Amino acid sequence: MHLLLQATIAGILVGGVYALLASGQAMIFGVTRTVNFAQAIFAILSAYLSYTLFVDIGLDPFLSVLVLVPAMFAFGGGIYILMLRRLSRSSAELALLVLYALGIGVQGVLDFAYQTNTRVIAPAYADSSWTIAGYQIPVVRFYAFVLAAAVLYALYVIRQHTKLGRALRATTQNPVAARLLGVDVERISAIAMGLGVAAAGAAGAVFGMVIPFNGNSQYDLLSKLLSIAVLGGMASMGGTIVAAVILGVVESVVAATISPDWSAFAFLVVLFAVLMFRPQGLFGRRLRGAL
């Protein structure tokens, strides 16, 4: 029982980081109707940048987020403007392939620049942890969770309580109607892409402290992100967060009780079991032609 609870705590903490990464992807999907297949490598790009900032100028990874989030926002927006805008909205699959290819290109650049040995960002407090009522809480994971929750809250506030957020939600619901009502859909899409990639930037910076990474870990991370997206229901931000925490907990519990080898697989089994009954995911709505 102790082991199970300990694993659940660890799972929830890491689930927060997945949630941040995946809700960025959900935001991009909602507005542009395309799945960002490069979301995982963008997180790893951010992890590498955070690594460089830490090793070269000693910037704390949590502080590097302040630099990386605006940079990744510009990067994401730029990708939309330069690469995705010219593809027609109806060809979401083409945009998906473009992003996938772009991700592989970014991996090539990272593999070239940093070599392929796995790295981990290790600040002084990397190995310390608190013990509360007999349960270990690693400091890094706790702060990572807090950061993820803070960024998610910021995204929530932007989405629900600002004019920009209203435009984002309108475009998610119906791009054509939003355009008729005066929303600049292209601009909103670029901003959504920027926000989504910025979320990957924030998640990546702390991800690099929690899990050792190299360019090739993008597939592992991508597989998790995509499973979360499908389980949560693609465009649903709330569903995505729930799915991410489920993934974190299932993974961590299976790793602790059965074997770490099967942890990722266990979640995929859960995913397919859910899909048998709800093809649109836990919280998704059926969209004609899209899902």
Added chain:
Amino acid sequence: MTRFRPAGGIQALAFVVVLAVLPLLFGQHWVVSLLVFTVMYAGLAGSWNLLGGYAGYPALGHGAFFGIGAYAMTIGTTHLGVGGGYRPFLLVVPIAVGTAVVVLPIARLLLRTRAVAFAVLSITVMFMVQTLAYNIRGLTGGSQGIAVPLAPFAADTFERPFYYAMAVLLAVTVAVCWVVRTSKLGLALNAVRDDEDRARGLGVQTELVKLVAFSVSAGLTAAFGAVWAYYISYVFPGFAIDPLLSLGAILMAFLGGRRTLWGPVIGAALIVPAQQYFAYRYGASHLYLVAYAALFLLVIYLLPDGVIPSIVHRITRLRSSHRARARKDQILMEPALTPGERG
């Protein structure tokens, strides 16, 4: 949708002759090896086209079926003791049929989703199969991989049996695609691609035709995987179930022209030599990934319809402008045929 035409027969004959003669023209091992991979990718792109092109279901996880074929071959030759020499080639047909059947339940589940969601789930299946390959160590050797007994063919012409096995499979794939295109099944798949809900409303058995396309596509892909495993004689999870392999096949189908019969073959003939060159030249530095991505993006942005449809488009345009010049008095020009909408 055309019935058998003499021109088509000549195309097919020329294709078979070229396929048969090509390896005899070259002595160098690296050239023949390049041909083996070109033919393999042409076949993979062709079998992807059945589902990804004709049916319009953007499958990204065909690496899974390739890997299943590859591991079935290694397990057949090591654990089941099929024997060496030419005998492993006999396994290819049961492996293809077996895979086509085994994927049916998963296909049924995946095909309930569409478009982007289908793309995501299909690649998720690939990651699942890869995890299985890593974890079922007793059968697959885990991350250390598993060796297939080296084929005892003469060193001078070592690649030829593999080449001809791949070539036969490619010919079968093209033939299957041709049959599908000319049959009612092809029409039904077209209808599914254009508007699945309407097609079902009109009485097309959408579930059935999608399942058939998925299953045949997966079975053919597995057959190529099986021959590949025997050829390279050492199978790792990372190589046998490679996301880049599926993406490569898709790239070739895009370049040649999705939904065309010869597009995948032309795409493979153009890309595989470049790909092998990049891997050879920049493999150590990982820059080949950059080259690969750049190539993909170039194709999508510059030739989104693919080589064949672009050429057809050019020709029809040229012809109609000729005709228009010939009939100057006629004001209304025939609209140029559009080479299939982007999708």
